[in-house]
Amino acid sequence: MKGVPFLDLEAQHHPVKDEIKEALGRVVDSGCYVLGPEVAAFEEQFAAFVGTQHAVCVNSGTSAIHLALLAAGVCEGDEVIVPAMTFIATAMAVTYIGAKPVCVDVDRFCTMNPEAVEDAITPKTKAIMPVHLYGQPADVDAITNVAEKYGIAVIEDAAQAHGAVYKGRRCGSMGKAAAWSFYPGKNLGALGEGGAVTTNDPDIAEKCVTLRDWGQGAKGWHVVKGFNYRMDAFQGAALGVKLRHLDEWTEQRISAARMYRDKLSGVPGIELPASREGSRSVWHIFAVMVENRDTVATMMREQNIGVSIHYPNAVHLHPCYRDLGYNAGDFPNAENIANNEISLPMFPGITGEQIEKVVNAVVETVSRLHGNDRSTAR
Numbered sequence: 001m002k003g004v005p006f007l008d009l010e011a012q013h014h015p016v017k018d019e020i021k022e023a024l025g026r027v028v029d030s031g032c033y034v035l036g037p038e039v040a041a042f043e044e045q046f047a048a049f050v051g052t053q054h055a056v057c058v059n060s061g062t063s064a065i066h067l068a069l070l071a072a073g074v075c076e077g078d079e080v081i082v083p084a085m086t087f088i089a090t091a092m093a094v095t096y097i098g099a100k101p102v103c104v105d106v107d108r109f110c111t112m113n114p115e116a117v118e119d120a121i122t123p124k125t126k127a128i129m130p131v132h133l134y135g136q137p138a139d140v141d142a143i144t145n146v147a148e149k150y151g152i153a154v155i156e157d158a159a160q161a162h163g164a165v166y167k168g169r170r171c172g173s174m175g176k177a178a179a180w181s182f183y184p185g186k187n188l189g190a191l192g193e194g195g196a197v198t199t200n201d202p203d204i205a206e207k208c209v210t211l212r213d214w215g216q217g218a219k220g221w222h223v224v225k226g227f228n229y230r231m232d233a234f235q236g237a238a239l240g241v242k243l244r245h246l247d248e249w250t251e252q253r254i255s256a257a258r259m260y261r262d263k264l265s266g267v268p269g270i271e272l273p274a275s276r277e278g279s280r281s282v283w284h285i286f287a288v289m290v291e292n293r294d295t296v297a298t299m300m301r302e303q304n305i306g307v308s309i310h311y312p313n314a315v316h317l318h319p320c321y322r323d324l325g326y327n328a329g330d331f332p333n334a335e336n337i338a339n340n341e342i343s344l345p346m347f348p349g350i351t352g353e354q355i356e357k358v359v360n361a362v363v364e365t366v367s368r369l370h371g372n373d374r375s376t377a378r
């Protein structure tokens, strides 16, 4: 049987291939391969898309988090509150600074539980970093209320949330700054590594511009110790093309998610993702919970269905963070996701027929393992 890939970038790029090649050709001809006009043009377009005054492009999402935190004043010895369920980069960028990631549990929407945040605040807390995980907006208002009470910055990790909306505002426009990833598989992906910081604060933007370029204030004049985090021009050019198609791709993801939901609702043994009222998820990941997840994943793959797991370990239980002193059981919701989550194929252009195949395979697999009545799938 012809399977269904987890992600099909080739299919997504096919209709825009000529536009992308034309943009890349422009870069080849320009002789300007790092930053330059293509990146500057994309920064302007992306800031307008997010609804912020500034966008500063860098070479990855991890670099974007690093710079956003530094620009917001996070220093060695400070603490940054992060969700216990996220991609590890959220915490690692905190560690780059010599600051300490302080984990809190997630809520039933798989994003930072605002009720857990206040208890995690100490005199050392400098920032709170909610993650719009899977493309679903975190409860930013509730988190901001706590942050404002203590005068702490909110920095959004928007790496998975291009175009997501929370109470009428775009993710990435609500905190002091936000970090984005343009890793190829992201909803807005480059043809290599890429990232950006968005902000309404000119001081943060200026600091990021300086820090991404070895701390250069003026040519040959290094005012702070910085990094080589510059975006290459090919990525800026490709992203400029792809941004023009992002709304259409997001609609395709939303309609795929709706199809999954319609066909899988009520199936015993499959827990569908909860959607936060008043917000728009952009379905970077369609995450469902199942028992015996690893066996389900193996059986799905045997049927040529490309599934993935986001993420198989919670932040606090990685060996590299043993020094934080957490234990299994500390963040039960995050650990539940780590143990039970499986990501179904989701990409712009996924067809109804492909979704049907995935649904049949997951229902069949779960029912074989748990003895369900298969007729419950629609």
Ligand SMILES: Cc1ncc(COP(=O)(O)O)c(C=O)c1O
Residues within 6 Å of the ligand: 060, 061, 062, 063, 086, 087, 089, 090, 131, 157, 159, 160, 180, 181, 182, 183, 193, 194, 195
């Ligand atoms: C939530 C989250 N934060 C940060 C990152 C890091 O981005 P990058 O891979 O571009 O460094 C990613 C993606 O990989 C992510 O999913």
